[in-house]
Amino acid sequence: MIDEHSKAIILKRTNYGEADRILSVITPNGRRSVIAKSSRKEKSKLAGSIELMCVDDFVVHYRKTDEMGILVSSRIIKFYKNLTTDYDKLSIAYNFLKLVDSATSSADAGDWFNVLNESFNCLDAGLDEVVVQIWFYLRFAALCGYELSLIYDINGNKLREDSNYYYDTINKGLCELVNGDITSDHIKFLRIMSSNNINIINKLKGFGLIKNECFYIARAHAGI
Numbered sequence: 001m002i003d004e005h006s007k008a009i010i011l012k013r014t015n016y017g018e019a020d021r022i023l024s025v026i027t028p029n030g031r032r033s034v035i036a037k038s039s040r041k042e043k044s045k046l047a048g049s050i051e052l053m054c055v056d057d058f059v060v061h062y063r064k065t066d067e068m069g070i071l072v073s074s075r076i077i078k079f080y081k082n083l084t085t086d087y088d089k090l091s092i093a094y095n096f097l098k099l100v101d102s103a104t105s106s107a108d109a110g111d112w113f114n115v116l117n118e119s120f121n122c123l124d125a126g127l128d129e130v131v132v133q134i135w136f137y138l139r140f141a142a143l144c145g146y147e148l149s150l151i152y153d154i155n156g157n158k159l160r161e162d163s164n165y166y167y168d169t170i171n172k173g174l175c176e177l178v179n180g181d182i183t184s185d186h187i188k189f190l191r192i193m194s195s196n197n198i199n200i201i202n203k204l205k206g207f208g209l210i211k212n213e214c215f216y217i218a219r220a221h222a223g224i
Contacts, residue, residue, distance in 0.1 A: 004069065007077070008032070008058040009116055010050060011101040015040065023050060023071065025058070026100060026116060031108035034060050034069040049074040053083045053093060055117060080124040089123050096120070096136060099224070103144055110143040118198060127202045130215050135198045137218035138190070148221045149173055150191045159187055167217050182217070186210050190217065 008025040016022045019040045025032050039046040049056060050071070055078035060069035083093045100116055119136045123129065141148060152158055153165065154173035164180035165187075167173075174182060189207045193214070207214075 002062045003072070004029075004032075004058075004060045004062065006058055006060075007113070008056050009113060009120075010052055010054070010056070011097050011104075013050070013052070019044075021050065022068075024101060025056075026104060026108070026113045027058070028113045031104040031112070032060065032069060034058070034071045036071040036074075039071075046071060046074055049076050051076070051079075052097070053080045053090075053120070054078060080120050082124045082126070083120065088129065092129060092133060093120060093123060095224075099140060099222075103140065111139075112143060115139045115143065122198050122202070127198070128211075130211050131193075131202055132198065134190075134193050134211065134215050134218045135201065137215075137222040137224065138194050141218075141222045142194075144222075146172060146221075148190070148194070148218070150187055150194060160184075167220055169220055172221060181213065183210075186214055186217070189214050193218075 006027040006029060008027045010023050010025050012024040014022045016035065019038045021036045021039045023034050023036055025034065036046045036050055038044050039050060041047070054076045057075040057077050059072045061072045062069045080093070083089045096116060096119055100112055104112055115136065119132055122132045138148060150159065154168055154171040154175050157176070159165070159174065161184040163176050164178060165174040165182040166177045166180040167182065168175045189210055192204065193201055
């Protein structure tokens with residue numbers, strides 16, 4: 001018998017039986033499916049602490065390592081209140097949850113918990129929603145195994161500052177084009193977004209005119 005104690009973000013809740021819920025969660029150690037017994041009962045101690053848009057402190061009991069865990073206790077340690085009161089932020093956050101749920105349903109290797117947690121933190125704190133989404137989509141693609149190359153184009157040629165490019169949706173990369181709408185400024189911004197902490201990125205100035213175009217590149221590369 002094993003007890004696992006970890007932070008968790010709930011990706012999805014599914015009603016089960018008369019009063020139980022099955023929770024799909026992401027933790028720093030990967031994805032888990034756990035059952036919250038009697039959590040739909042009015043007096044359940046778990047009911048108020050297994051909400052979406054939270055970081056929870058979970059204790060999960062496993063009778064056998066290959067069985068679904070039983071949620072023993074749960075405590076909310078971070079509630080993203082601003083996500084639940086702003087429709088646009090809530091829609092973005094739900095989309096992040098669905099994407100991580102889908103991506104981790106068969107394989108959960110990678111830093112999914114930290115990427116999701118950092119994205120929620122930044123949305124909740126009022127950081128630019130477009131910037132947060134670009135940051136998330138670039139990391140989503142990387143964790144799924146197809147990081148956007150910002151060094152080479154789809155033909156293996158090194159990207160040049162004096163050339164223009166377009167995003168090739170079939171080959172999932174940049175391709176040189178004389179009249180392409182992706183310039184060295186776009187590439188520079190995407191490189192910064194790919195390699196820096198999002199709080200640092202949000203303080204940068206001078207990229208306001210290109211961030212929307214970079215959003216569509218990142219979103220297309222993530223397959224959204």
